[in-house]
Amino acid sequence: xxxxxxxxxxxxxxxxxxxxxxxxxxxxxxxxxxxxxxxxxxxxxxxxxxxxxxxxxxxxxxxxxxxxxxxxxxxxxxxxxxxxxxxxxxxxxxxxxxxxxxxxxxxxxxxxxxxxxxxxxxxxxxxxxxxxxxxxxxxxxxxxxxxxxxxxxxxxxxxxxxxxxxxxxxxxxxxxxxxxxxxxxxxxxxxxxxxxxxxxxxxxxxxxxxxxxxxxxxxxxxxxxxxxxxxxxxxxxxxxxxxxxxxxxxxxxxxxxxxxxxxxxxxxxxxxxxxxxxxxxxxxxxxxxxxxxxxxxxxxxxxxxxxxxxxxxxxxxxxxxxxxxxxxxxxxxxxxxxxxxxxxxxxxxxxxxxxxxxxxxxxxxxxxxxxxxxxxxxxxxxxxxxxxxxxxxxxxxxxxxxxxxxxxxxxxxxxxxxxxxxxxxxxxxxxxxxxxxxxxxxxxxxxxxxxxxxxxxxxxxxxxxxxxxxxxxxxxxxxxxx
Amino acid sequence: xxxxxxxxxxxxxxxxxxxxxxxxxxxxxxxxxxxxxxxxxxxxxxxxxxxxxxxxxxxxxxxxxxxxxxxxxxxxxxxxxxxxxxxxxxxxxxxxxxxxxxxxxxxxxxxxxxxxxxxxxxxxxxxxxxxxxxxxxxxxxxxxxxxxxxxxxxxxxxxxxxxxxxxxxxxxxxxxxxxxxxxxxxxxxxxxxxxxxxxxxxxxxxxxxxxxxxxxxxxxxxxxxxxxxxxxxxxxxxxxxxxxxxxxxxxxxxxxxxxxxxxxxxxxxxxxxxxxxxxxxxxxxxxxxxxxxxxxxxxxxxxxxxxxxxxxxxxxxxxxxxxxxxxxxxxxxxxxxxxxxxxxxxxxxxxxxxxxxxxxxxxxxxxxxxxxxxxxxxxxxxxxxxxxxxxxxxxxxxxxxxxxxxxxxxxxxxxxxxxxxxxxxxxxxxxxxxxxxxxxxxxxxxxxxxxxxxxxxxxxxxxxxxxxxxxxxxx
Numbered sequence: 001x002x003x004x005x006x007x008x009x010x011x012x013x014x015x016x017x018x019x020x021x022x023x024x025x026x027x028x029x030x031x032x033x034x035x036x037x038x039x040x041x042x043x044x045x046x047x048x049x050x051x052x053x054x055x056x057x058x059x060x061x062x063x064x065x066x067x068x069x070x071x072x073x074x075x076x077x078x079x080x081x082x083x084x085x086x087x088x089x090x091x092x093x094x095x096x097x098x099x100x101x102x103x104x105x106x107x108x109x110x111x112x113x114x115x116x117x118x119x120x121x122x123x124x125x126x127x128x129x130x131x132x133x134x135x136x137x138x139x140x141x142x143x144x145x146x147x148x149x150x151x152x153x154x155x156x157x158x159x160x161x162x163x164x165x166x167x168x169x170x171x172x173x174x175x176x177x178x179x180x181x182x183x184x185x186x187x188x189x190x191x192x193x194x195x196x197x198x199x200x201x202x203x204x205x206x207x208x209x210x211x212x213x214x215x216x217x218x219x220x221x222x223x224x225x226x227x228x229x230x231x232x233x234x235x236x237x238x239x240x241x242x243x244x245x246x247x248x249x250x251x252x253x254x255x256x257x258x259x260x261x262x263x264x265x266x267x268x269x270x271x272x273x274x275x276x277x278x279x280x281x282x283x284x285x286x287x288x289x290x291x292x293x294x295x296x297x298x299x300x301x302x303x304x305x306x307x308x309x310x311x312x313x314x315x316x317x318x319x320x321x322x323x324x325x326x327x328x329x330x331x332x333x334x335x336x337x338x339x340x341x342x343x344x345x346x347x348x349x350x351x352x353x354x355x356x357x358x359x360x361x362x363x364x365x366x367x368x369x370x371x372x373x374x375x376x377x378x379x380x381x382x383x384x385x386x387x388x389x390x391x392x393x394x395x396x397x398x399x400x401x402x403x404x405x406x407x408x409x410x411x412x413x414x415x416x417x418x419x420x421x422x423x424x425x426x427x428x429x430x431x432x433x434x435x436x437x438x439x440x441x442x443x444x445x446x447x448x449x450x451x452x453x454x455x456x457x458x459x460x461x462x463x464x465x466x467x468x469x470x471x472x473x474x475x476x477x478x479x480x481x482x
Numbered sequence: 483x484x485x486x487x488x489x490x491x492x493x494x495x496x497x498x499x500x501x502x503x504x505x506x507x508x509x510x511x512x513x514x515x516x517x518x519x520x521x522x523x524x525x526x527x528x529x530x531x532x533x534x535x536x537x538x539x540x541x542x543x544x545x546x547x548x549x550x551x552x553x554x555x556x557x558x559x560x561x562x563x564x565x566x567x568x569x570x571x572x573x574x575x576x577x578x579x580x581x582x583x584x585x586x587x588x589x590x591x592x593x594x595x596x597x598x599x600x601x602x603x604x605x606x607x608x609x610x611x612x613x614x615x616x617x618x619x620x621x622x623x624x625x626x627x628x629x630x631x632x633x634x635x636x637x638x639x640x641x642x643x644x645x646x647x648x649x650x651x652x653x654x655x656x657x658x659x660x661x662x663x664x665x666x667x668x669x670x671x672x673x674x675x676x677x678x679x680x681x682x683x684x685x686x687x688x689x690x691x692x693x694x695x696x697x698x699x700x701x702x703x704x705x706x707x708x709x710x711x712x713x714x715x716x717x718x719x720x721x722x723x724x725x726x727x728x729x730x731x732x733x734x735x736x737x738x739x740x741x742x743x744x745x746x747x748x749x750x751x752x753x754x755x756x757x758x759x760x761x762x763x764x765x766x767x768x769x770x771x772x773x774x775x776x777x778x779x780x781x782x783x784x785x786x787x788x789x790x791x792x793x794x795x796x797x798x799x800x801x802x803x804x805x806x807x808x809x810x811x812x813x814x815x816x817x818x819x820x821x822x823x824x825x826x827x828x829x830x831x832x833x834x835x836x837x838x839x840x841x842x843x844x845x846x847x848x849x850x851x852x853x854x855x856x857x858x859x860x861x862x863x864x865x866x867x868x869x870x871x872x873x874x875x876x877x878x879x880x881x882x883x884x885x886x887x888x889x890x891x892x893x894x895x896x897x898x899x900x901x902x903x904x905x906x907x908x909x910x911x912x913x914x915x916x917x918x919x920x921x922x923x924x925x926x927x928x929x930x931x932x933x934x935x936x937x938x939x940x941x942x943x944x945x946x947x948x949x950x951x952x953x954x955x956x957x
Contacts, residue, residue, distance in 0.1 A: 171878075
């Protein structure tokens with residue numbers, strides 16, 4: 001029931017919010033988002049232990065096809081659900097800036113997307129997974145398409161067609177695996193884990209899933225939609241895409257791809273790791289050349305996702321733990337950075353790096369928070385980003401030192417990237433054209449919470465790692481068992 | 483047999499009411515009658531026994547599809563009650579003709595004899611030839627009517643020739659008789675198989691499958707929008723139901739002979755429909771190509787007729803398999819019809835407002851002119867692409883699922899790729915409606931019937947997600 005509540009609360013709340021007026025909508029949306037967050041935190045507090053399913057729910061839906069409406073949380077889904085419920089309010093804070101442009105609908109769409117994301121992370125049935133997978137996509141398409149920048153229409157259409165193409169391949173893959181589940185055939189996670197696919201076909205079906213997940217993450221070379229979409233989307237949309245939607249892909253890999261096709265994956269592992277590592281280096285190199293902050297974040301995010309993917313593809317408990325930790329860490333820091341960029345833009349009138357510098361003179365607290373978030377993003381020790389990247393690189397090095405080297409180069413380039421950005425935008429002489437400014441309480445609060453969470457997780461990641469461990473062990477057992 | 487009495491009698495009553503002094507009563511009468519007919523079909527009242535010496539039989543398949551056809555027609559008749567500003571639309575005559583046409587549609591859903599199939603096709607089509615040209619002074623409408631008539635006659639001719647050959651080969655008109663004959667005479671029989679081939683081609687014309695689709699865009703564009711809505715929903719579904727019934731009941735044993743032909747038709751239809759739609763700038767032409775592409779997906783659904791027949795010795799409806807191929811077809815058809823209906827209601831409303839614009843850009847700014855219609859349009863288009871949790875998704879899920887279970891992997895992959903193309907063109911009107919500003923700022927108020935039809939169809943698209951379990955087993 002708790003899991004269902006985590007989905008229904010934002011979904012119903014979101015639909016309700018769309019019908020309200022601006023001021024009421026803002027209040028109701030905040031209440032709904034906070035209530036959802038509280039429910040999730042409560043669920044985490046009452047977690048207990050064990051690899052098993054918590055807060056499970058299973059209703060018969062289409063029995064003749066073996067489809068049931070099954071939800072539940074475990075050590076892999078809970079961290080991502082927590083990330084979702086923490087980041088969604090930040091998106092709402094950003095959304096309040098679009099005043100006058102039908103904001104209630106924007107709030108509603110953000111909440112609807114939150115529901116979709118929680119559903120993706122909680123689904124225990126492939127059809128339910130697909131349903132929420134698309135439910136998370138449609139709202140963000142409308143967010144980006146309606147509230148976005150000048151070239152939003154073609155850019156978001158490309159994004160939509162691209163991701164839906166991926167989804168449809170996955171749908172085909174789901175149907176194919178279903179045809180090979182043991183009788184009585186079904187779509188449940190356990191049926192999928194024990195499906196015996198013909199060895200000749202398995203790599204192709206794996207590819208059908210991989211395309212969907214690779215486009216969502218995105219993984220090289222399926223990233224061409226990303227930079228333009230992040231750039232054109234409004235700040236709240238970019239934040240949802242980067243902090244949350246990208247995680248759907250990697251989650252899908254861990255939950256629905258690797259354990260279903262372990263044998264087929266074993267043959268393709270070097271290819272997948274290579275795609276991840278290429279993305280790490282490629283992304284950080286391109287990011288170095290960016291002037292626009294949102295494009296910079298897009299490419300840097302692409303680079304980070306590549307490392308997460310490569311680490312997870314290396315198939316070890318360290319890589320899996322690193323993947324979970326880094327998904328959360330990256331989600332927190334990138335959400336904070338998108339909020340910071342939006343604050344930057346609203347106060348200085350632009351978001352080009354190099355045009356305005358020395359912002360530390362105008363608002364020291366803002367500069368400190370930004371630096372903390374940036375440090376976590378590129379993985380300075382004692383930040384969550386470091387812990388995550390460290391685990392991922394160790395895991396990669398166990399496969400081959402060369403892969404780890406490639407990933408390490410990307411991490412170093414990332415450090416260069418963020419340090420340059422800090423220097424150009426926040427250090428240096430006082431900017432004459434910008435007056436001193438204050439942060440709104442909501443802005444300061446959100447930045448503070450995100451930065452603090454990054455540091456807490458970096459200093460003491462153990463609870464998160466311990467939480468995820470039993471589930472990840474179980475997943476690796478499934479992968480290794482066949 | 484109650485439907486075969488009720489519907490034509492109703493049609494005659496409506497026409498007489500229209501001729502007499504009670505014009506105001508015609509549409510309410512037609513709608514009341516259709517509601518009664520839908521009730522008969524849904525609750526299967528007076529439908530049980532085969533009749534006319536076994537020419538028709540209301541098995542669950544027949545009553546299920548009849549109900550769908552009746553409801554879709556009722557929605558169109560309801561929309562007649564929201565007349566456009568121009569008063570040259572003869573509502574009463576149109577309602578009467580629609581009812582006659584519906585009688586043919588119900589025949590197509592329930593026939594068990596090839597003569598009845600032929601009668602059904604003719605009864606369905608002849609009123610449409612007239613209706614397509616019902617705007618007498620409109621050149622486009624006249625062209626559409628003539629094109630539809632010529633192509634339709636051609637198709638019926640082929641169909642009739644096929645029936646003749648089959649009779650010559652087997653000595654049977656009856657579906658069950660043909661099945662028994664083909665089971666007793668395996669192997670290649672020129673008359674039998676040529677007859678089957680011509681039947682397939684004749685029906686492919688009716689469902690506008692490529693390469694027999696070329697009349698569709700012109701006819702859809704030229705006909706009055708409400709009639710286009712009727713053609714692309716009721717007429718197409720009736721033809722598909724007839725197609726399924728033919729294959730599942732008479733030819734499941736010959737699946738090896740017709741399976742590859744359907745696959746070929748499906749591949750061609752999907753390519754022509756989806757790629758053709760991508761190139762369209764006019765909305766009705768877009769919807770015409772959309773209809774062609776959905777004919778392609780429906781052909782994939784028809785392929786399951788053979789699988790079920792082979793597995794379960796052809797139950798009355800072919801629904802022998804647990805996966806319910808007929809139910810899948812019904813869900814697909816219902817979702818397609820509901821979504822298409824919304825699209826045409828929206829278009830009819832805009833057409834009236836714009837006075838004859840044909841381009842998709844007419845949807846620009848619909849969100850501020852009529853948020854309700856804009857939301858409905860979004861739901862309809864997303865359902866046509868197959869986005870969950872809308873009906874279109876479940877249609878695709880079951881249809882593709884059955885095809886995968888039958889081992890038609892290449893075909894499903896091809897269909898999946900083209901579904902993604904579908905997203906690109908189905909979003910065109912949605913993008914106009916939501917992301918573009920309108921040159922016109924005035925509100926676009928909906929009339930009661932329009933509001934009702936859009937609401938019912940949108941609710942149905944969501945409701946199809948809640949009920950597939952019952953529907954799959956119902957046929």
